[in-house]
Amino acid sequence: MKKYLSLLLLAPLLLGCNKGQVLENQYKAETIHEHDRCHLCGMVITQHPGPKGQVHLKAEKMVPKFCSSRDMFNFALQPENKRQIAYMMVHDIASTNWEQPDDGAFIDAASAFYVYGTSKKAVMGSAVAPFSTKAAAEAFAKDNGGRLLTFEDITLELLAGDK
Amino acid sequence: MLRLFFLCWLCGVAFIGRAQELRVKDTASLTQALVQAQDGDTLVLDAAVYEGNFSVTRAIQIKGKAGATLDALRQGSALTIAAPRVIVEGLNIRHWGGDLYDKDAGILLLSGADEVLIKGNRLVGDGFGIYGEQLASPRIIENSISGNSAIYILDRGDGIFLKHVTAPYVQQNHVTFVRDGVYLESVTDSKVHYNQFAKLQYGIHYMYTRGDEASQNQATSVDGGYALMSSKQIYFHHNRVDQARDFGILLNITNDSHIQANIATQVLHPQGSVELGNEGKGIFIYAAQNNRIQDNEFSQSDTGISMAMGGEANRLWHNRILTNQTQVKYVGEAQLEWSYQGQGNYWSEYRGWDTNGDGVGDIAHRPNDSLDTLFWLYPEAKLLMSSPVVLLLRWVERQFQPKSISGVSDSYPLMQLAIKGDGI
Numbered sequence: 001m002k003k004y005l006s007l008l009l010l011a012p013l014l015l016g017c018n019k020g021q022v023l024e025n026q027y028k029a030e031t032i033h034e035h036d037r038c039h040l041c042g043m044v045i046t047q048h049p050g051p052k053g054q055v056h057l058k059a060e061k062m063v064p065k066f067c068s069s070r071d072m073f074n075f076a077l078q079p080e081n082k083r084q085i086a087y088m089m090v091h092d093i094a095s096t097n098w099e100q101p102d103d104g105a106f107i108d109a110a111s112a113f114y115v116y117g118t119s120k121k122a123v124m125g126s127a128v129a130p131f132s133t134k135a136a137a138e139a140f141a142k143d144n145g146g147r148l149l150t151f152e153d154i155t156l157e158l159l160a161g162d163k
Numbered sequence: 164m165l166r167l168f169f170l171c172w173l174c175g176v177a178f179i180g181r182a183q184e185l186r187v188k189d190t191a192s193l194t195q196a197l198v199q200a201q202d203g204d205t206l207v208l209d210a211a212v213y214e215g216n217f218s219v220t221r222a223i224q225i226k227g228k229a230g231a232t233l234d235a236l237r238q239g240s241a242l243t244i245a246a247p248r249v250i251v252e253g254l255n256i257r258h259w260g261g262d263l264y265d266k267d268a269g270i271l272l273l274s275g276a277d278e279v280l281i282k283g284n285r286l287v288g289d290g291f292g293i294y295g296e297q298l299a300s301p302r303i304i305e306n307s308i309s310g311n312s313a314i315y316i317l318d319r320g321d322g323i324f325l326k327h328v329t330a331p332y333v334q335q336n337h338v339t340f341v342r343d344g345v346y347l348e349s350v351t352d353s354k355v356h357y358n359q360f361a362k363l364q365y366g367i368h369y370m371y372t373r374g375d376e377a378s379q380n381q382a383t384s385v386d387g388g389y390a391l392m393s394s395k396q397i398y399f400h401h402n403r404v405d406q407a408r409d410f411g412i413l414l415n416i417t418n419d420s421h422i423q424a425n426i427a428t429q430v431l432h433p434q435g436s437v438e439l440g441n442e443g444k445g446i447f448i449y450a451a452q453n454n455r456i457q458d459n460e461f462s463q464s465d466t467g468i469s470m471a472m473g474g475e476a477n478r479l480w481h482n483r484i485l486t487n488q489t490q491v492k493y494v495g496e497a498q499l500e501w502s503y504q505g506q507g508n509y510w511s512e513y514r515g516w517d518t519n520g521d522g523v524g525d526i527a528h529r530p531n532d533s534l535d536t537l538f539w540l541y542p543e544a545k546l547l548m549s550s551p552v553v554l555l556l557r558w559v560e561r562q563f564q565p566k567s568i569s570g571v572s573d574s575y576p577l578m579q580l581a582i583k584g585d586g587i
Contacts, residue, residue: 035317037317039439039441041415042386042409043392044317059438059542059543062439074471075440077472078440078494079472079496079540080438080539081440083541084438124416125416156473160450
């Protein structure tokens with residue numbers, strides 16, 4: 001009886017294995033090396049503060065990496081690139097630091113929460129700061145300014161409107 | 164008697180106040196002269212190798228005779244300048260350190276080293292050629308700066324690195340084997356003219372600058388010619404870049420600038436692909452607004468003009484877009500008109516007529532048809548590109564010139580390559 005009970009306790013874990021996690025297993029975050037350059041603007045990624053991004057493509061082995069989550073969106077939202085993208089990853093600022101984000105902190109971009117318009121400086125314009133939880137994003141926005149957005153809220157129009 | 168004494172006193176004052184010329188011939192006498200020298204003195208260095216790290220703390224002039232060489236013995240900066248109005252001329256400088264974090268440089272300009280003149284020196288070393296931060300009006304003229312080609316390009320220092328510097332004047336330098344030829348960050352009112360760049364990352368790299376001007380520079384065999392990033396009001400004209408890999412000119416988050424009469428040719432990326440967006444681009448415009456782009460040539464490259472969404476609000480006219488593999492790449496939804504006051508651009512593939520002889524083609528030119536856009540969106544369909552159906556669709560589209568499709572249009576394509584230079 002005890003055995004079955006413990007199995008029952010495991011059940012939610014099995015159910016928790018949703019699509020996002022399957023993708024997470026399929027796409028491993030790549031380390032950003034000191035010589036890696038931003039796929040969009042060409043800058044050396046690790047020389048700049050702020051959360052970075054990387055994009056896993058359907059047809060290509062090569063994983064484009066970006067100096068900022070902002071430039072990642074600038075690339076990923078272009079109509080010609082949108083369809084080629086399998087999975088996007090961003091640094092979770094809730095679990096790493098702003099100045100030199102750790103590559104162990106890459107999370108699924110689609111399920112992250114974002115703070116836009118914060119006073120914290122990144123590169124290539126206003127930062128698009130990602131968080132694994134809504135609470136962390138809210139807390140960050142309270143301290144550093146900016147508004148809370150979901151993945152779907154981030155559009156080229158939004159990014160273009162900022163100077 | 165009193166009068167005589169006064170005369171002597173006057174002579175004395177005059178003697179002390181007069182600028183002296185000090186000859187030095189070895190490391191010891193140079194070190195001593197740098198300590199003793201007063202403002203206005205001139206140090207003349209005989210042909211010799213002067214070893215170590217030297218510092219200038221007075222407004223003096225340092226002149227090298229042919230063969231005078233500073234050698235930092237591969238550690239630190241060779242010459243550190245901490246005083247204003249210093250002149251350094253005719254020196255060979257070599258073997259400074261390669262620690263970029265410590266700002267190792269051939270010539271290191273410290274805060275307050277205003278109005279220096281660095282002229283006609285030959286610098287060869289690992290870190291930065293000339294590094295300056297927090298100062299005003301340096302003049303850097305006719306130097307030859309070479310990095311170390313054995314170091315990976317991103318680990319090299321920049322030829323000339325200036326940060327928080329106002330009104331620098333950089334002219335007729337020759338820069339090779341460094342990271343960026345001239346790197347300007349948070350700089351205002353720079354003038355960069357007649358420099359030559361080869362075998363390096365970018366010829367000139369602007370970051371957070373304002374009110375700059377660059378002309379008559381040449382870049383060859385580089386990753387990118389000129390990167391204008393996060394900057395404002397740059398007058399960038401009559402520059403040239405050839406044999407670049409990533410881009411000729413990059414306009415990124417750069418606004419209110421004037422890009423005129425430049426040539427970007429042979430920008431080719433051997434491993435690049437249009438699908439990945441990393442092909443060679445004559446000019447790459449994204450997140451850049453209110454720029455005037457006129458009289459330039461973009462030719463013989465993978466892509467002539469690449470505009471990403473967010474680059475729409477720019478004016479392009481009188482440019483020559485010649486024989487690029489892809490003349491224009493723009494996949495946004497907006498309809499863009501690339502002409503100004505009835506004058507468009509010259510397109511090498513334009514086949515229209517000019518029946519009224521005004522030099523402007525009678526029908527608008529669309530560098531891309533809707534099928535180009537389709538193939539950019541669905542690259543896997545590329546194998547259909549030359550199929551009869553696609554050719555038919557292309558022909559049909561050309562016959563009807565639908566007004567509603569998105570993309571770039573030039574309503575006034577120029578018939579002649581030669582363009583009347585009407586200035587700004």
